[in-house]
Amino acid sequence: MSLILILMLIGALLLLIIGFSIVQQQKERAEAERRVEVSRHRAIIDETEAVLANSGAASCSSHIILVLYKRIQDALEQSISYASGQLLGDYQRRLSDINSQISSISGSTPQVPPVENFRLPDNDRQVLDLVKTLKKLKAILRAEHNKGKVDPSVFNAEEMRIDSLQQRINVESMISRARAACYMKQYGSSKQMVTKALSTLHLIKAQTPNDPFITRKLDEAKQLLDEIMGAQKNSGPAVPQPKKNDDEDDLDMLFQRKKKW
Structure with a gap:
């Protein structure tokens, strides 16, 4: 009788250990997924803010500025559901600021700077940065449109x-x-x-x-x-021609036609 009792206790202990291990693995998996989501939304926020920082040089209209702010708004709302502690408070404050910006732009007359007034930046590095910004801007615009948000x-x-x-x-x-x-x-x-x-x-x-x-x-x-x-x-x-500098090479790579294989 005592042997059966001992075997039952051992079985129960093994079940507890297995159950604890399963719960622990689920918690670790959930935490890993949370970190991935936080990181993904953090990248969206950083990318969009970088584009916004260069929106003046790109002569962006208020329509596209609103698209960018709403993209940040969505990423912040998603991040809040995964964040905690100080990070949660930071996201909530930033979301409040973004909401104010969106309300202000939505309630104002749309601003569309004439393309004819566009002026090229002073040096190749600034031109290269602007070209990269416009490429990112187009990618963001298409992504948001595909989601039905534009x-x-x-x-x-x-x-x-x-x-x-x-x-x-x-x-x-x-x-x-x-x-x-x-x-x-x-x-x-x-x-x-x-x-x-x-x-x-x-x-x-x-x-x-x-x-x-x-x-x-x-x-x-x-x-x-x-x-x-x-x-x-x-x-x-x-006159012998000097070698192109890196900025000119980068500009040529960005503007050149893509080969079809």
């Missing part, structure tokens, strides 16, 4: 606006760099860049023949090419 008319207008800004940056950058190279008597590099700008402009012109910016830039690029050809003809021996 009105189709707003999505279409804002995507076209971003495309137009990217085209202007591409053209402005190439013409600016061509002009600078011509000034430094680097006529080979200057001619190559302005020729690339003209090729891009003709492609855009075929798609949007009535765009005044493209027409104006076509005339400017043609005039610059004539200046380069004249200066090159009168300059004598060709």
Whole structure:
């Protein structure tokens, strides 16, 4: 009898150990999932805030600013359900600030800066940062639209606006760099860049023949090419061309056409 009792106690102990182990594993799994979710929403918040920080340089409209704020709002609301302690309080305060910003923008007249007033930043590093910002902005806009959180008319207008800004940056950058190279008597590099700008402009012109910016830039690029050809003809021996700097390489990589395999 005592042997049966001992065996029963051992069995019960084993069941307790197994049960405790299962509960512990579930807690660890839940904690790991919580950390993953917190990290994911933290990344969304950081990325969106980085884009917002550069929204002025990107001439963003109030429509796209509202999309960005609502994305942060959603990520904060999700994070609150996983956070605790000081982090929870921080998220709640930030959510309150974001809600105020959204209310302010929603209650104001929409602001849409004219694309024609856009000006390229002063140096290649700033241009590169702006190009990256616009790429992230387009990806965010599409992701939010796919979730049904952006009105189709707003999505279409804002995507076209971003495309137009990217085209202007591409053209402005190439013409600016061509002009600078011509000034430094680097006529080979200057001619190559302005020729690339003209090729891009003709492609855009075929798609949007009535765009005044493209027409104006076509005339400017043609005039610059004539200046380069004249200066090159009168300059004598060709000047050795320096190696491109890293910023120019990065810009070319961002703007170049993708190969189809």
